[in-house]
Amino acid sequence: MRNEDILALTPRSAAAPAQAKPRRTKEQSLAKVDKMRRGKHRKGEDATDIAGDEEEQDRQFVVALSRGLRVLSAFKAKDPTLGNKELAERTGIPAATISRLTHTLTKMGYLHFDARTETYDLGGSALTLGHTALARISLRRVALPLMQELAQRANANVGLGIRDRSMMLYAETCEGSGLIGLRLFPGSRISMATSAMGRAYISALGNDEREELLKELAPQYGSEWPTIRHGIDQAMREVAQQGFCLSLGDWQKEIHGVAVPLVDPVRGTVYALNLGGPAYLLSEAFMRNECGPWLREVRDKINMVFATE
Structure with a gap:
């Protein structure tokens, strides 16, 4: 029996004097x-x-x-x-x-x-602040031409993302020349727990930071969390084994995505590079055998630029 239940059953005259609760500010x-x-x-x-x-x-x-x-x-x-x-x-x-x-x-x-x-x-003040934030992302300057080249090569959406609380925020996006795409733009937000971009980001965190983040995410998904957590764990294994992870219909049913983690070698900030599009255009085999290695190659080229600067 809880203490409050005991107090509820105790005659008023016998109950212990109530202590004043601290006032809220x-x-x-x-x-x-x-x-x-x-x-x-x-x-x-x-x-x-x-x-x-x-x-x-x-x-x-x-x-x-x-x-x-x-x-x-x-x-x-x-x-x-x-x-x-x-x-x-x-x-x-x-x-x-x-x-x-x-x-x-x-x-x-x-x-x-x-x-x-x-x-x-x-x-104007909000736009200036946003442009200033983007300008400070040196990765954007290096990554953008490589991202655009890959978007054209795969005819898909390629994005650079960063964490925004429990979501992933697109800092930059590039579209291929196809008529059908994701139409995601800088400032767009997507799920961290179910997207390839978010899972790649999670995989690059330290153990303590990752576990704290997963505790924050779990209540948002209720009974679905065990399945989602399994997908995150699988993505982490994929990143460890092959350098990239897939999300095949987990974020949105008809969308396939692949992503790699990317750590700013100057500031240590964790980002993620992803590639995605309609599932009927981007098969699992194409994503796993072609797009994943292409993304990994882009990540390596970015790191190489910073290593020589």
């Missing part, structure tokens, strides 16, 4: 309200929609800043402009708060307001 209370509004995390949601318990307990965590960044993160590459209603739905932030956040972000240049449609798009 204002920031912790706001984080708690946000979490309650957003509700339970569902499979496939962007991790930026989740306020973890660690945020509630962290006195250094600035909720107002977190809300502003969540508004900016709500914009996706394929989206049209968004209104306050759509932003409130995507972020779980109350509409009244959204209106103040978008007003402030517009004043700061991070959003652009279209008075005719009463909607917002990312502004």
Whole structure:
């Protein structure tokens, strides 16, 4: 029987005096309200929609800043402009708060307001910040021409990805000349746990960091996690044995992907290079026997450039 059950059965006069609970700070209370509004995390949601318990307990965590960044993160590459209603739905932030956040972000240049449609798009300050971040990725400068060459060779999508919480974020993409492709762009996010890119990234992490990440991912998939974890373990074995891993319909049923881990030799940042496309164009044999070795070759060429600089 739990202690709280014993107290519940104890006469009020005999119960031990209740100890006062420590009061929440204002920031912790706001984080708690946000979490309650957003509700339970569902499979496939962007991790930026989740306020973890660690945020509630962290006195250094600035909720107002977190809300502003969540508004900016709500914009996706394929989206049209968004209104306050759509932003409130995507972020779980109350509409009244959204209106103040978008007003402030517009004043700061991070959003652009279209008075005719009463909607917002990312502004110049946000774009400048994004371009600055991309410019700092020296790997992008080296990898881009090699990626484009491979995209044409395989007639597929080739991407350079980096971790964005529990997702993978495309820092760069190249498309082949085919009429049908994945149509993923810089800024696109895909699943870390089920994609070849994400699994290649996981394989390059140290043991402690990897286990911590897997603990974060597991609750998002519920009863499906054992199957997904098996796929991750299989991918790690493939990377160890052949330098690349496959995802055949695990991310999306009709999509095949292959990826290699890539570690920035200067900063030590972990990335992943992937190649993917429709399964009917990219057979398992083609991916395993041709595309995987091609990707591995691109990775080796990138490392060679850094070794000679």
